[in-house]
Amino acid sequence: MKKTRKHYTGEEKVAILRRHLLEQEPISKLCDEFGLQPTVFYRWQKEFFENGASAFQPKGRPSPQPQQERIEYLEKKIQTKDEVLAELMAEHIALKKRARPGNLWVTGGLRAWSE
DSSP states (O other): OOOOOOOOOOOHHHHHHHHTTTTTOHHHHHHHHOOHHHHHHHHHHHHHSSSSSGGSOOSSSSSSHHOOOOHHHHHHHHHHHHHHHHHHHHHHHHHHHTSSSSSSTTEEEEOOOOO
16 A cells, blocks of 8 residues: 655745754654655755755845836836826816807807807
8 A cells, every 4th residue: 555645844844854953853763754765854854954044044024026017017007197288287288278259169069159
C-alpha cells in the first residue's frame, strides 16, 4: 500500500527545526516522530539558514509600483475629462454667441425676427 505524503507548512517546518536547534532534540527522534527522511530535515535546515536574512528585512509598505501606476492612470483619466469638458464649454459658448438677439440661426432652427 502506498504511503501518503504529508505536506508541512512553513510554520510547521520552523517548529520542527526549532525543537532541534533550541531544545536539542535529536534529528533521528524528530524524523521518527514526523515520518521524515533525514535528508528532508537537512534540506529544510539548509533553506532555513540560507533564507534567514529575509526574516530581518524591514516590513514597510508594499512596493509603490502598483500605487504609482494607479496614480498615473487616474491622472490621465482626469486629463481626458478636462479636455472633453473644455471642448463642451467651447461649443456652449459658440452656441450662446449664435443665439444672441438679432441672429437668424438658433439651435434647432430659424428664429423669428423681433419687431
